[in-house]
Each structure stands twice: as C-alpha cells, then as structure tokens.
Amino acid sequence: MDFRLTDEEEAFRKEVQDFLAESLPDDWLGVDPDGHSEQAVEELHQFDLEMRRKLAAKGWLGLQWPKQYGGHEAPMMKQFILEQELIYRGAPYWALSAALMTGDFIMQFGTEEQKKRFLPPIARGEVQWLVGMSEPDAGSDLANLQLRAAGQEDCFVLNGQKTWQTGAHYADWVLVYARTDPEVRKHRGITTFIVDLSTPGITMRQIPQMTGHHAFCEVFYDNVRVPKENVLGEVNGGWQVALFAVATEKSFGHWLINSGRRDLEMLVQYCKETYVNGQPLGKDPIIRSRLAQIAIEIEVGRNLGCRLNWMATKGMPIIAEACQMRPFGGAILQRLANLGVQILGLYGQLDEESKWVKLRGRMKYLHLASAAMTIEGGTNEASKNTVASLGLGLPREPKPAPKS
C-alpha cells in the first residue's frame, strides 16, 4: 500500500501548480466545477477560452488519447492530477471536461473518420462540446427522452428540445441523445448524434438560474438535418453510450470536494484574521468545531476520491463507488456554504456587487449554487439507487402494475 505519487507524477503536479500560479490572477476567487460561472459571464468565458488554449499549448489536453488523434498517450493518473489541481484552484474546467468526455465517447464508439475529424480539435482546445441528454420530461428518467430523430435517405431529421444545457450558447458541437424508434422499449430506441450547433433549425433560450447566472439553455431542434455519418455508435444503440458514460464518469462529487478545499482554506484564513471582542474568530469553540468538521469531511472525501481514481487506473468497475461520491460531495459543499454564511453573519447575505461585502460574496453565491449540487450530474436519489442495486445487490423496486 502506498498513498504517494511517483516522482514523475509529483513533478507533473508541481508543473501544473506552477502553471496555475502564473495563469490565474493573484486574487482569483475560483469558479465551481459546475461550469455555471464561466458559461454565464462573458469575461469569465473569454478567460476559459484563454486557459483552454494555454493548456492545449502545454500538451495537456487529450492526455490519454492516441497520438494519431492529437493525444499524448499519457497514463490516466496524469489526467487525474491535472484535473485535481485545476479544480482545487478553481480554474474553469467544466467545458474542457465536457469536450474531453465526449472525446472519450468518440474514442470508444466512433468510426476512424469520426476520431480523425473530432478529436484533434478537442486536443487543441479549439472547440466546446456539450452533451444533450435532459429534456423537460427526461431528467433522472433519461430513457423517457422524446426528441425525435427521423431517418431519411441521406440524413436524420431532429425535432424536439433539450434543456439544462450548460454553455450551449457558447458551444460548437453537441452529442445529442434522440429517439430513433418509438415502437420499442424506451431505452432500446435511442441513438446518439454528433450535431454541429450552427446547423439551421437550432435555436436557444438562456434560462436564468437562482444564482443570477444564465448558464443553462433550452435548445430547440426544428427539422435539424444531421448527416448519417454523424451517428455515434449504432443506430438504436445510444443506451450503450449512456451506460459507458455512467461507467466512466469519475464523479462530479469528487470534483466538488476538491473545489471545497479552496473555500475551506479561505474561511479558515478569514477566521484567523478577523477579530471579535479582542480575539480571532478562530478561537470561538463553535466555529472551531464546525470548521474542523468540514475539514474532516473534505479529507475523508478526498481519500475516498483517491481510491476511486486508483480503481479507475486499474480498470476496476467504479459505477457504485462514483455514485457514492456524488451525494457525499454535494452535501459537503452545502454544509460548507451554510457554515460560511453563518461565520459571516449578516454579511453573509451580501452580494458581490454590494457595498460592505466580505469575501466578495463568495459564500452567498455558493449557498445558492450548492442547492443544485445534489441534483446536477446525477441526483442524490438516483445515485443512491445505483449504490443500492449495483453496489450492494439489493433487489430492485418492483414496477407498478400498468394501468388498465
């Protein structure tokens, strides 16, 4: 047993840390790994693009892909190290991750032409990707998706809508899950399509979130023609792609925990520097205990994530473990935000733009943003269902009898 990184891995980590120290402004507050900030604020989006270009220039995108597709054939651990450091510092990562993830799907299911065409631009940091899954009637129940893809001679025609599409208004390409066969059982009639978002017939409407950002979009498909060669995998084989996505997703929960480290450090620093009645806030027994509890949960979460990553490098099945991390991570950030607002007291309410604001309104923002963190990327409930059935072997809930 050895929890240490190799010398080479440590050196890479240091390289990434140095890169971030140079690339991030000194007073960088950090964005969350949910993509909400940089997909909503134009200035941050430009910074995201810049970071992506710099990362590509360092040769750090598509780390695990074959060189012939623009990749670097690096071991998985290197990807984990890069991710960890980026997220810990709160560098924009979401869009990059979506592109890399779709790239992984293309590696797994794509034709040679598709790999040659789509992977190099991702590795060069030139394109933004999106995955189109959720619809108004298909959230946790993805198989219930309705967006129709009707096969014609030379193309498929897409009609319907997707929702909760983070950063769609900035994205270039989208991997859309659509229904190609409405006659068969729901999950059997789904196909994934690679769609150019500049195709005629695609319109969008940005959705305001309770944080004040407009990172989400509804994306409407009105007779959108998609070439047949843009089918990813088999026609009606889209569920395999979804399963692969679930099997390989390394857990949003783990990212949240890593991101939380930064916020905790900020709170600890604040409590050391802020004096009340002649002594630092950090000496207050209640505040000490609560901060320590968050620190313990983050540490425990990091260790769990470390094991998840190690299992992934060994090719072990990780779905149940990834589903354990999701509720764990989301809940920690909610508690951290709650504590942060409590520590700031009345100041915890103030918006970043307000006079008298402290910590640039970060805790108020995080409190609002964290309401989604036990929902997005897989709800707590759906995740726990998977832990129970896949991880613990518990029998599935019987489906209700069909209404006569």
Add this chain to the structure above:
Amino acid sequence: MDLSFSEEQEMLWKSARDFLADKCPKTLVREMEGDEKGYVPELWKEMADLGWIGLPFPEQYGGGGFNFLDLVVLLEEMGRACLPGPFISTVVLGGLPIAEWGTEEQKKDILAKVCEGKAILTWALTEPSARYEAGAVQVKATPEGDDYVISGTKLFVHDANVADYIIVVARTAERANAEEGITLFIVDGKSPGISTVVLRTIAGDKQCEVTLDKVKVPKGNILGQVDQGWGMVKKIMEWAALAKAAEMMGGAQQVMEMTIDYAKERVQFDRPIGSFQIIQHYLADMSIDVDSSRVSLHKAAWMVSEGIPCTKEISVIKGWISEAYRRVTAQAHQIHGAIGFTKDHDLELYFRRAKAGELFYGDADFHREIVAQQLGL
C-alpha cells in the same frame, strides 16, 4: 499510488477471519462480558502462537516485525468478531510504548514475555476527571531513594484486573506548564498497594478503577525520561485512537453486511424490505460511511508505518468513525426493526461497542479540536 494490500497482508487478513470465525463465536463474546478476567487464556496462548500478540514488535524480542498497517488488518478482523480481551491494552497501550522508548533491559524483559503470550500489559492515564489533557494528570510519584512512590486513583484503566504490568502516567513535578513534570512508570501489576475494581460498562469490557496506595516503583522502571513523559503520552493516545478506529472499522463492515442480508431476506408487504427505496437509501448511506472510513483508516495507518507524522490524519479518522460507526449501528437497528433490539440478536453487541469505541481516546468533539489546531486556528 497503490491502494491494495500486499500478499502477506491478504494472507494475514484471511487467516485472521477464518481463525476468529472458528474460535471466537458470539457465545464466547457474551460469556466474556460477564467474566471476571474478560478473556480466555487458552485462546490468548493460541493467538500468541500465531504471532499475533507479538505482531508489531522487533523480531529480536520474539516479535513479528510487522508494521502498524499490518496490525490494523488484524484489528479490523478482531472488531468484526468482537474479540474480547486485552489485545489493544497489551499490544498498543503497553507494548508499543516499551518497544519505542524502553531501555534494552525493559524490552528484553517485558516484550519477550508479551510475544510468548506470558504477559498482559496496559497503561493508566485517565483519572476521575476523565480528561485527556496534561493538567488532568494529578496522581503523584515522589522519589524515595532508589524508588518512586506513587499514590492516587486512576480510572477507566483497561484490563488492569489482569495486567502483569501497568504503565502508570504520574506527575513528578509541578510546573507552570502542566505538560512538564509527567513521567511514565512501568509498574508490576502485583505490587503491594495496588487494588483494582472492575467497572461495569456498556460494552462489557474490563475498564477498572486502580487505586495506588504508596506503590513503590524502582527507578529502573521509568519509561523514557523523568518529567518528559507528555510527548510519549500524546503519541500513545494517537496509536490508541487509531487502533480502536481499526477495530470499529471491522465492526462497521460486519454490521453493514448483516443488515444487507437482513434486508434481502425479510419479507413484508410481499417483498423483501430491501426493495423499498428508503431502505435502499439507508443502506447506500451506510455504505458511504463504511467505505469512506476504510480508506482514511488505511491512509493514517500507512503513514504511521512509514514514520510520516500524521496527527491530523489520525484525528480525521477517529473523529469521523466515532460518528460514522454510531450512525451505522443506529441505522442497522432501524432496518432490523424489533428483532435487532433483542439480546439474542448479535446487532446489539456492535451497538454497544460502537459507543465504547467512540469514547476511547477521543470522541468526535475531542478530535475536531485537534484538527482545528492542525488547521492553525
């Protein structure tokens, strides 16, 4: 990075599980709760013959030369089996301190006997104030010729009723800083002036009141340096907390397995209760508590084995598992319903041990304070 166990550790784990499944049935566990000594000498000898009692001690004294992580592998299985007896007392509270700071003579004399299964050890730190800080050490040791004379009461001393040697933490000097002036003495358990009363506890473990009435201890029995014992005390408390966390880990894993099995078997409303979503979510939560504890436990144990300072990591796991194991046992009872509440059912053995483990060398509040200090607050 490699989070797997070595082949040796896998073998130790498997053999411990098999041995304890055979030799430590729940009937024995229950019997020992009411037993005067609290352990079976024959079983103790068998464990010594397996090399378990001497596991972490140097081979030149008859030990196995294994490290703390190996010890944790064993302790997890002991926790799973609810093994009664003075293992942690002997190996961790008494043995490790002697191995670490003892003179050659002390090591040769005592450790050899321990490894052969011929000596039970423990230590006596806490007093009626029941606190772990330096100021709570009030029992006095006064120099008299070639000896020290110790008088006072120690409380919650594990296995003092059967210990051949008790490491007594006493005050040898009054200083402005309470951490100075503390000395550790290896006291012969049969010394005149020592009397022991076994307390009746929630987990049926043998915690004792130890009264020392002018107990003479030769100067040669001092462990480490006079007046400089507090640093050792802190280290021993870390080892104690980590060892207990390992035991608790094994118990938590067993409780989860029992509860999953029950949820699959128990039928109500024409279906196994494990098919109801709420039970599934309770068990998912339980698995998060159990699996998260395990990695953090192994990380701390690995750090101890590598000699990497890990005060924070030890407080992280003991602080975490103190509450996690409690949640696990409470949730397990909820899922088992009434049957789990009966004395006949094994679950209550773990419920009680979860509480005792929580209190042993620092509950969550205690360790949160240490983590706060480590954060620099």
